[in-house]
Structures are given as C-alpha cells and as structure tokens.
Amino acid sequence: MSTLWSGRFDAAPDAATLEWGSSFGFDRRLFEDDVTGSLAWARALARAGVLSDGEAAAIAAALTRVLEHGRSDPSSVTGPDEDVHSFVERLLVQELGDAGKRLHTGRSRNEQVSVDLRLYLRRRIPILQGGVARVVGALARQARSAGDALMPSFTHFRPAQPVLVAHFLMAHAAPLRRDHQRLAAARGEADALPLGSGAIAGTSYAVDVEALARDLGFSRIVPNSIDASSDRDFALSFLYACALTMVHLSRLAEDFIIFCGDEHRFFELSDALSTGSSMMPQKKNPDPLELVRGKTGRAIGHLMAMLTTIKGLPTGYNKDLQEDKQAVFDAEDTLIGCLTVVESVVNGVSLNRARAEAAASGLLLATDVADYLVGRGVPFRTAHEIVGAIVRKLVAEQREFGSLTPAEWHAASDRFGDDIVGRVTPRMSVGAKRTPQSTAPEAVGAQLAELEQWLERC
Numbered sequence: 001m002s003t004l005w006s007g008r009f010d011a012a013p014d015a016a017t018l019e020w021g022s023s024f025g026f027d028r029r030l031f032e033d034d035v036t037g038s039l040a041w042a043r044a045l046a047r048a049g050v051l052s053d054g055e056a057a058a059i060a061a062a063l064t065r066v067l068e069h070g071r072s073d074p075s076s077v078t079g080p081d082e083d084v085h086s087f088v089e090r091l092l093v094q095e096l097g098d099a100g101k102r103l104h105t106g107r108s109r110n111e112q113v114s115v116d117l118r119l120y121l122r123r124r125i126p127i128l129q130g131g132v133a134r135v136v137g138a139l140a141r142q143a144r145s146a147g148d149a150l151m152p153s154f155t156h157f158r159p160a161q162p163v164l165v166a167h168f169l170m171a172h173a174a175p176l177r178r179d180h181q182r183l184a185a186a187r188g189e190a191d192a193l194p195l196g197s198g199a200i201a202g203t204s205y206a207v208d209v210e211a212l213a214r215d216l217g218f219s220r221i222v223p224n225s226i227d228a229s230s231d232r233d234f235a236l237s238f239l240y241a242c243a244l245t246m247v248h249l250s251r252l253a254e255d256f257i258i259f260c261g262d263e264h265r266f267f268e269l270s271d272a273l274s275t276g277s278s279m280m281p282q283k284k285n286p287d288p289l290e291l292v293r294g295k296t297g298r299a300i301g302h303l304m305a306m307l308t309t310i311k312g313l314p315t316g317y318n319k320d321l322q323e324d325k326q327a328v329f330d331a332e333d334t335l336i337g338c339l340t341v342v343e344s345v346v347n348g349v350s351l352n353r354a355r356a357e358a359a360a361s362g363l364l365l366a367t368d369v370a371d372y373l374v375g376r377g378v379p380f381r382t383a384h385e386i387v388g389a390i391v392r393k394l395v396a397e398q399r400e401f402g403s404l405t406p407a408e409w410h411a412a413s414d415r416f417g418d419d420i421v422g423r424v425t426p427r428m429s430v431g432a433k434r435t436p437q438s439t440a441p442e443a444v445g446a447q448l449a450e451l452e453q454w455l456e457r458c
C-alpha cells in the first residue's frame, strides 16, 4: 500500500507499525464529511483558478460517485489506507487518474481532519439533542400524569419535606435542558472553517475562504492557522457536554434505582425494562439503569483522556490528536444508547401513589410546624427550638405530629391554637410554598406548562 507521503522515503514503512498507527478503522465514520469537504475544496480551487472548471467538474463527479458507492455499500469503505482522507483520495485517483491528483493542492490532512470532525459534529449533535429532548418529554409526560401526587424530598438522603412527584420528575428535566443547551454551544464552537490553514502556515493559493465557508455552511473562519492545526477545543466542549449529560442520566438512574427499590417503592419499573436473577427467583433488578450509571465512567474518561492528550502538545499539529476521534465517537455512542434506554425506562415506570404519599408525611412536616409559629409572631430561631423539642419527644415515643393532643401542643408553646392539627398536613405543606421554583401546585403547574412549551419548540 502506498501512502500519501511515500516519495520522501528510501524504504517502505514498517507494515505492522503503519497499521497500528492507521486511523481508518475508526475515522471511516468521517467518510461522508471528508467527501463533503473535498467537494467544496474542489469548487474553491476552481474559483481560485487552480483547477479549470472542467477539472473541478470531473473531480466533483468522481467524488460524488465515490460518495454514492460508499453510502449504498458502507462495507466498501475499507482498505489498507492510513486514514479516511487517504482512502477518499485513492478512490478519486482510481476513478479519474491524474486529474484526481490535483485535488490536494494547497491543502493538508491537518486541516482536513479538523474540517471533517467539525462537519461530523454539526450533523450528529442535533441527533443527541433530540435524544435529550425525548428524555425530557418522557419526564414531562410522567409529571403531567402524576397530577397532585406527593412524595418526600431528601437532603443528605434523609426525608426532608413533602414535594409534588411532578416537581421531583422535573428536577431531572432541568439539568437535561442545560445539557441540550451545552450541546448546542459545542456545535457552535465547531462552526468555524479551518480550511485555508494548510499544514500550519496557511495556503499559497488565493482561496476565497469566506465563499468556501458559505459553501460548507460555516458561519465563520478560524482566526489563526497555527492554532487551527491543533485546536480541538470544540471536541473537548463536546466531550464535556456528553460527560455532563451522562452524569445527569446517572443521577436520574440512581434515583429510580432507589425509589423503585423495595425500601421505597414510590415507583415501579416496567417488567420489560428489568432483569431477573439466575439464582434468586424473587429478584427484579434495574440492570438498564445500573448500566447507564456504569457507562458514565466511560464518558468522563474520554473527557479526561482528551484533556490529558492535549495538555503537553507543542504548538501545531501532532499525531497525538488522532486520539480525538475514538473519544468523540465512543462518547457519542455511549450517550445516544443511554438516552434511548433512559427514555424507555422513564416512559415505563408507574407511580405507586399511596406508597409515595404515605412516605411524604410524619416528621417531614416539622418545618411547617415551625412556620406556623412564625405566623403567630414567634422568631424563627425560637420556633425551630420549640419544634425540635417536640420532635425529640415524638421520636422517643415513636409518634408523629398527628397524634399530639391539643394539650400537648399547648404545653410545647402557648402560641399553638386548635387549628394546628388541620394546618400540618403534606398537602398544606406544599400548598404553602410561595416562590415560582417551589413545589407549590400552582408553581409546578406553571413549570410544567413552560417545559411543555419548550418541548414543542425543540
């Protein structure tokens, strides 16, 4: 197999090492983007007068045949080539002969790989965003059907205060919406044309890069060819967006693993998305959610690996950068797989309303008792003390607020009136909240309506 650079060498490259260093096994994913970039480069060379219109047309026709063949038979995108750029050029020359050899004029694979990866992310990120939006949609549908159902919230993983189930579900939608935005930002970062940078110093041909950018749908040009040859910040931003989305999916998975477990049973996983045990007949395991949690390590790992690869590079292209692609592709694959599974799991869970509401009562109402006293003019710090003493007594006697007699209330503080019993319920607790981000049913209704509007715009 001859390489794109064999002329300079007396001896053939060591076959095993060449194969080991070849990226075609994975960068074949960039095939379409490489052809897209090459088609535009041929047009740019024609506009610059480097190629005649006839040559450019012949190159375009041959590249289009190469593209169509690769599309109709993806298994044909293979060979002993060093990378996808060499592959496309080999096929072009096979189709066209010498005329095909003119395409690489003024261009380097250093900028080619950058433009390919930018084009790739531009077309793939919206697919991930769609997956994120579908998980948010599943959460919104569950929130809508949960209605006014209650559950406990937790801090330090200890029961904290009653909340609406819908509020809890939307607590997982909120970070995913930020992820959607973060993915858009990574796409925006990739939206700069690197062609015209040459290998590092720029190109000596009068290529109209503004026109080329318009041709390829880029909104701007990279500012510095030296920087462009080794800039992978856009890939890192993408890896960060993937890693953080995975972190959010992992936390969602963890919540459902816990809340569907026997100790809580606020929700029930659908049978179809659970697995059994080969030995213990009673088991209904949340394997898909555990795998989502487990795969998060991979996505974080790809971000760390790429940061580490980049940190010591001297300025300009270095082959180390070839490592970017497997990180990007695997982060993408991992994320899309997990988004699909989480969407199914969320769609399939059913709410165990009685169980969730029962857990939302009891000592979780302590803050509401204190707030009652505040309403009667007691300073909050004093109210906290008074209620703390009541809680201490109730815990010791294994009782709850509902069991206190009027005399006991009065003994704790003469500010307690007879209305305290009716005032201290989970439903009153959520209804008492006043801020737009709170769990008050009206606020949650507005949050859900806003979320549904966002989903419609997506």
Ligand code: ARG
Pocket: 023, 027, 082, 083, 109, 110, 113, 317, 319, 321, 322, 323
């Ligand atoms: N396969 C290479 C990569 O992924 C393409 C760029 C090669 N450039 C070079 N000068 N060897 O980075």
